[in-house]
Amino acid sequence: MSTNLRELMERHAEASPPPLGAARLDQIRRRIARHRRTRALAGSASVAALVVAVVAMWAAVVAPAPMTPAVPKLVYGIPEYAQGGRVVAGGQAVLPTTHLDFTYVVPTQGLDLRSATPVLGYSFRCSVDMSLDISINGKPYLNDVTCGSLASFKWFDVGIMAIVGNVVVGRPVTFEVAPVLWPFLPPRASPYAPPVTGSYAMAISVPVPSDQYPFPPRPAQLKPLVRWPDGVARIDSNPADPLAPVSTTVIWQYQDIRLECQTPGELVITIAGRTVETYYSWDYETETGLYSSLPYDPSASSYLAALDGQPVTVTVTPRQVSGAWTAGLEVAPPIAY
């Protein structure tokens, strides 16, 4: 059995993969840079263990929050705004229609497919649980996407998207959505069979600057911030003015900077005079974002490596925030992923 199973796997695995070749290394470099930003956007679950107690909430409102829509507007049944993105294209279909397609022209200005920052996002929403296949410009991109009644949101890996789907700025990109059908199985004959009724939708989003983004309504009580363990160098917001930049001087030995913010807004991190990252928060959750100060960029890496053992000033400059924030500097953690 093992021999034939091995042959079966080898037969499929040895088929020619997409000719990514040397482009893979560039893709990974961009992904490493984007990883920090994505982690900052989405928060880091790994830091949850650090949340051991509640810290008294700090300052009250200092700066008014931008627009606060009472009821999120839906486009194609999907929230128009999510995770810093705004829906710009999409479609919705009802079973038994088994094909949905729509086009979106990637702007020639403002969106750089080579950028390490998110430039295109996507969301799904289905009235009943089902799986969807997604193609870009006729090329399969995602298979068996789990879709349910709660809209999901993710940023595209535009590098892979561009290569797989031959996406070019200024030209229409055709997105095709198809419920996963298994024609050799009658409906509901197995848990893998698709539903026979229901609707499904997909939307494309582009980033919105935080000063133009309609943050959600401010809750009556803001969530508490993390309490850093002993030994963590920290930078905390000014209780009297959360919008004031705060600096601290440390002997540089750090690899990670973790941030939390009670409110939406931006936290710009500057190390020894060089701006290295901006952390974005789009809601009132206080998940801890992560910025690792070990950049792939050789010049930045050398820059930070040269700081080892020297006193440096680390500054956090907040923008649009209306509550407390905190940053913790940590030495290299044990190997983890």
Place this chain on the structure above:
Amino acid sequence: MPTVDEYDQFVVTLSPRLLRSAYLLTRDWAAAEDLLQTALAKAWFAWRRLDEWPEAYVRKIMFHTYASWWRRGSFAESPTAGLDPQQRATDHHAEVDDRDQVWRALGRLPRRQRAVLVLRYYEDLSVADIAVILDISEGTVKSQTARALARLRRSADLTPGFDIDKVMA
């Protein structure tokens, strides 16, 4: 301690092999590429702290990332089909290759079971090595392997009367 240059060399040299393993897990080249790059990017952040040849480390990240995608249920890379709808429709009416039926059934396995089979039969790793990579006991590796093979035999992806043992024997 591996250097930055070694990281680049590692990516160029080892990626094709790792990509094929990723494909066996995801059954979709785009998703496999995504999985591989995700693992390699994660490895980068620990690269300077590695004190051994990092292939095993990257493989471990890749298999765990694959499992975490499943647990989160948030990302799209849960490909179990690998065939486009037109191909599926063709399969319905045309003669279906026995091996393709097994391939499809393989794609329907739970992720950990599929990972165990890929590590065992494609990567050709020992039970002990698989246990280390997946952070499970050797007994669990054995039981997961047995369950995976048993599940293949009774998979709904096989047409009625299909004798999987005839193909797999």
